[in-house]
Amino acid sequence: MSAFSPQEQKHLKEAAYSEFLRAKIKLAQRKGFDVPLADIHPGLKPHTRDIVRWALAGGQRAIFASFGLHKTSTNLEVMRQIGIHRPGLRLIVLPLGVRQEFIREAAKRFTGEYEVQVRFIRTDAEIDGQDVVYLTNYESVREGKIDVRKFRAVGLDEASVLRSYGSKTYQEFLPLFEQVEFKFVYTATPSPNRFKELIHYAGFLGVMDTGQALTRFFQRDSEKAGNLTLYPHKEQEFWLWVASWAVFIQRPSDLGHSDEGYDLPALDVRFHEVPSNYSTAGAEKNGQGLLIPNVAMGLSAAAGEKRDSMTARVAKVAEIMAADPDDHFLIWHDLEDERHAIQAAVPGVVSVWGTQDLDQREQRIADFSDGKIKDLSTKPIIAGSGCNFQVHCHREIFAGIGFKFNDFIQAVHRVQRFQQRHPVRIDIIHTEVERKVLADLMEKWRRHDEMQETMGKIIRNYGLDQLSMQDSLARTIGVERAVVAGERFSVANNDCVLEAMQQPTNSVGMIITSVPFANHYEYTPSYNDFGHTQDNDHFWAQMDFLTPELLRILQPGRIYACHVKDRINFGNVTGAGIPTVSPFHAEAIFHGIKHGFDYMGMITVVTDVVRENNQTYRLGYSEVCKDGTKMGVGSPEYILLFHKPQTDRSRGYADVPVTKAKPMCLDDAGTRIPFDRKAAPIPGTGYSVARWQVDAHAFWRSSGDRLLGAAELASFGPGKLAKLFTSMSLDNVYNYEYHVEVGEALLAGKALPADYLSLAPGSADPAVWHDIVRMRTLNGEQSARAVEKHVCPFQIDIVDRLIGRYSNPGEVIYDPFCGLGTVPVRAMKLGRRGAGSELNPAYFTDQVHYCQAMEREVSMPTLFDFEALDAERES
Structure with a gap:
């Protein structure tokens, strides 16, 4: 027996949890040494x-x-x-x-x-x-x-x-x-x-x-x-x-020091547009001719535009230099042909290039810096970083423009630096077609200045003091609890751990939740957010505070259904070279067992492999053709079923069992009688053996209808075919080669969708749910209401099935990660009570909206309700 009272134990747990949250604040560690x-x-x-x-x-x-x-x-x-x-x-x-x-x-x-x-x-x-x-x-x-x-x-x-x-x-x-x-x-x-x-x-x-x-x-x-x-x-x-x-x-x-002597010289940027060569415009992919070249098509088109306009641009370089013959000029170019053209057009220009002897290259750069060379032409990639040319030069000419802002801004500041004695003039030459490239470059410059100002404010506010930064971040810990309740629901805007601590012991009939997938997403700026963790281990460390509370509030013998999905580890991050899978669902299983739950198995929910690849690029068709060993399989979702031990472990029943009413039957005379295995059950009057078989181990046989040919199936088009093919795969023996043949027939007719899987095989195993409607979530309503969509919405079909299988009408269904409120909303729809918590205030507001709307819906009396009430009054 604990030496602390329940209230004292609660305070100790809250203090330990608070300490855990504060430890989440991660600033850079000190790994050096102090010098006076x-x-x-x-x-x-x-x-x-x-x-x-x-x-x-x-x-x-x-x-x-x-x-x-x-x-x-x-x-x-x-x-x-x-x-x-x-x-x-x-x-x-x-x-x-x-x-x-x-x-x-x-x-x-x-x-x-x-x-x-x-x-x-x-x-x-x-x-x-x-x-x-x-x-x-x-x-x-x-x-x-x-x-x-x-x-x-x-x-x-x-x-x-x-x-x-x-x-x-x-x-x-x-x-x-x-x-x-x-x-x-x-x-x-x-x-x-x-x-x-x-x-x-x-x-x-x-x-x-x-x-x-x-x-x-x-x-x-x-x-x-x-x-x-x-x-x-x-x-x-x-x-x-x-x-x-x-x-x-x-x-x-x-x-905090004086800026004396650190005034940057004035910057005079001038733009010079030269005509584009319209004869090289080319055509669109459909053959439609272009009036002007489209540089936005990519680097190749941009390089072509540079080659075609080189003569005009170099002529403009020579014209600018001739106007001020006494100035020293730094000329930036990108192509080797430009270098040769500049040297031909402007005698006396000294060049530095990539294949040049290293010592000769560095000597020319040093001589230009010292004023021994008057005019220098080179590429930003060669001399655009680290060189100081401000003593003798205050003029730069960009013989062309490109997409790389860093190269550009570095090159500009070779002469616009502290200790520059003259205003700096930058001449930028571009073609008519490159106006969009120039606009993008200027927008990046604007964002560069914006970021510099953002960081300048932080330095001016905090200096180099990490402690003040940490205190500032610590203010995001905690949330002011708010509870909204109706007759059929009670939800809270609160940290899920702290809210679970508020719930009475053994008060919940079932827990259904989709836990955050470790640090995959963060839903709020608060350090209370479970997504605000470093890695899986850190996430489970925070779950160590929540899971014991879930075990405590769940009724003995009842089910905690936990929705999870494995994580994809990308090869460029792990060093493996290939995408691998982090078995998050396996970690979740052992986590639940560690905290006292019995593990009852898992339901597999298959996902759309085509859409998954569009999101992760890990199952690419081109890559599997190069090496099939690189590709794994689509990543399904899982519903993990945990069971809280019943009070009497000698009996295999919950303290309050989830019971199913058996159907009424008809005897040989056609009279309604209670369930009898020998009699015919009346459909819809209870939980039938047929329904049990579907729940426990469904297996659908063929109806006897013949198989359609691949061409016939393809003629239906992807919209109708998706449902038809899944149904057909359940009604018949599955044939892999036939499956591929149908897909190839669709492909030949240019009807195979690239953004979703149209030929998903059905599952005959109740542990694998193939027919979950991926888009049937409360996000559909969110989109219609033009409000924020949830990052990982919970599928309604999954929640409905779980509630129906593992709870009784009237019981409380609890979700610690309530999101938009799918679990409490569906609980009310199915005759239960909904409860839970949500940290994100925006999601909580929407959650309340849906809960109140559902409560009104299920509370609205129907015509039959009135007739039954009238009959009751008459009796």
Whole structure:
């Protein structure tokens, strides 16, 4: 017997649960060491010294400092301090052409007592000691010439250039540094248009797994895989989380220091449109000719437009330069043919290109930076990051435009930087057809400035103080309980754990719920949300608070039906290379058993494999043709049946059994008599043996009608065929080859749908439900009412069957994750009482609407009700 009273036990459980919720607040951990401000290089700017201390304390941090805010000296001082306090090999990875900036900075600022020796290497063979900071290019790491695992500390300078390598290389590159103790990222332009870049930096730094971060902060498009948008209610948490491991600073005043000397020069952007070549417009897929080329069709069309307009664009470059012959010009281009054309049109222009000797390339970049070369032409991918050209140059010309905003903005800020003495002029040349490309580029620029302002506000509000960020996030814990009740229902806007604690013991006749699928979705901004968990283990840890309460409130011997679905693990996240399945339903089974439920089995609900593939891309037809071993099968849903032990375990019946009235029968004389196995049952008068067979182990035989041919079936069209084929597959022996033949006949007639499965085989096993109407959910009503749809609506058919099989009329059916209210609504429809809880206030409002509407419906008397009442009065 417990030493605590029931009320004291409840308070203890609430306190433990509150502590669990607060522990959910995840900001970046400190994995570094503290260095007194007095020990930081005194020759650095005040804001730089603050950033160095913060980065060293974190140990794994990102420095997103604007152009000209001394990222180079920050990087060198961080490495110097690590060399003092945590000796080991140190490496800075650089873009091509940037090493001269580090060599200059070390020679200028890191001398004497604060000396830092830097040495450029291309292979591991050049490493000869720990008393220097090694420099190398990204290419050497990418090609495996440098083994980064040898180093204790690594800094990625201008890390945003990794995007130019492509997504696959980008994702493969970052895990190489997994075992490095101290890791840092430096760039001025983390893209606001690609949130995944920030997520990848977090993964590189070891702050959070990329898959976990994507799930935590981004909502998925249920119609299309990979289409991710930031949850509106997660926006503040996302940016505070980012600010815990990345410092965004636009000016020294963001950290409370003077902005004197840090005024960016004025930016004069001018656009020059040249005519497009209409003769190359081409045609649509249907053969209809185009009046003008359509660059929006993709990169190939855009490249064609660039080639066709090259002469006119290069002529415009020459014209702009000729108007100001004394200015130094930086000319950006994308094609090698453009480079040759520019050199031919503008004598004296010096070029830098990819296949050029590395030393020659870097020397030309250094000479242009020093003013020894007047005009330079190159690609943004080569010299667009890390180079400082502001001393002698304030003019840039983009000989063309492209889709990559990061390359563009980086290139602009090679000259628009602090310490630039002149207004900066940027000339952008584009064709008439490229107006849409230009508009997209400008919109990305606007969003870039917007994100910078968002992060600037966070830095100005919180500084580098994680504790204040954590306190701010803690305010999202908890909800003010609200209960709405009618004669047939009672639902609460509350945390499901806390609400279940309010329910009397043994008060519920049945529990039906669809639990959140771990951290797959988050339904609210609150940390009370079960979807606000790191992984499956963390989710089940929160369920450890709920499941004992469900066991307590359920009547002895009754059923807890738990709807679950397995999770898909994508190969690019797990490293498996192929999509695999996380057996979530199996974890749910053992979780229920652990907390005292008897496991009674599961019902399988098949899903539409075509729609599933449209959402996950894991069962693609093209991929299975390449290698059949890559494809698994469609992922069904499961109803897990748990049984609360009855009080008397020597008898196999619930304390209050769920009884079924047997049907009335007719004897040989045609008289109605109570159930008799030898007599004929009267249909609809009770629970028949036939219905029991369907519930327990149904098996439908053929009616004797002949099979239709594949061509005949295909002639019905996909709409009628879907129902007909499923019915036919139940009435006859299933034939796999015939199944495929029908599908191929549909395909030949161009009638095989691509957005849903039209030839679903029926199931003869009652444990597999094939006929659940996937779209018959309360979301249909939500759509009609033009209000928010639920992320994972519960199918009405499933709920109806479960209520009918496992509960008695008049009993309470409880759902801790009530959503839009499917369970209480259907419970009332079937003559029971509905109850439950929902955390999301918007869903709760809609839930109340549906519950009240259903209560009115079932309470509305019918004509027969009035006739029965009149008869009762007369008697």
